[in-house]
Amino acid sequence: MDIQNIDISKITKSDLCNFTESELVYIYLATFKIPQSYSIDNIEHQKILHTDFLEYIKGVKFFLNKEKFIDECKWWWYLIPDKIELITDVSNILPVFSYYNKPIFNMKPRANINLLKLYQVIHNPKYFEKQTILLRNISDKAQSRDFKSNQFDYVTFSGIFPAYKRTKENCIKPSGYLCLDLDHVKTDINELKTKLINDTNLDVQFMFVSPNGDGLKPVLLYDTYKIVHDKFFELMEKYFALVYDFQIDKACKDICRPCFIPYDSEVYMNPKILKR
16 A cells, blocks of 8 residues: 555544554554654653554554654654645645665665655755765765665655566556756756756756765656657657757666665755645
8 A cells, every 4th residue: 555645534443453564653643643743853752652652553463662663753754744734735646656765775665655755855854964975975986886875765756666576567657757867967056957947848846966966866757648758768868968968877768767865955846746
C-alpha cells in the first residue's frame, strides 16, 4: 500500500493489524496530529509518545522499541500532511515515485512519495545538510562517489518500482517526470536556474543543486499518454544542446535511474503545483 494514500479517517482499531510498522507510525502521527503538539527532539516527549504508541497498537503483531520508533517518527514527522495546510489539498493528485533509504545498494523502496513530500526532505537541514557539506569537501573523486553512494537516500523520479526490481522492464507506473543531470556547470548556477525556470518551452516542476554542488537537477514534466520516457529524453537532449550548448548526462534516459537527495535550502518548487 502507498502510505500517502491511506485514508486516515476510515481506519478503525481493528484495521491496524493490516499495516506495516512504518505505516502504523505514520497513521499514529497523522491521526492525532502529533507534530502539532510535540517536539520529536524532546527526550520527555519521546518517552510519552513511545508509551502512547504502544498502547495505540496493542493487539497487533508488531513491537517497536523506542529507538526504532523515534527513527520512524523522524522520517515521517515533517511529512505529515496535516502539518502543512497547502499540501493537503493537492498531495494525493500529484504523480508519485519511489523513495529509497541509503545506501544505493538498497533496492527496497521505503515509500512512494510526491514532489511536495520530497521538498520537505530536501529543504529541511535535519535530513542531509551534514552529509551535503561533508561531500562537498571531499576532493578525491573515488572517495566522493563512495561517500555519496553510502550516505544519501535516493529516488527514482521517473516512476514507481517494486522491491528489488529497479529495472526498466519492472516499472510499475511511470510518473511523467524526467530528472536531468546538468553536471559541472561552468556558468553561474543561479543564473542558469533562473533561465530554466523562465524557459516557456520547458515545464520545470522541481529543481535543486546536485549533491556535489556544481550542477543542477531540473525535474521536467511530460505527458505519458503522448510520449514515452526515452523519446522525451531524446527531445530534451537535442533541445539543451541547441539552446544551452549543454550535453545532458545520457544515463538520464534510463527510466529507473536513481537520483541522490541532498540538502538545498533554495530548492525550487513550481508554484503551479499548489494551484492544481
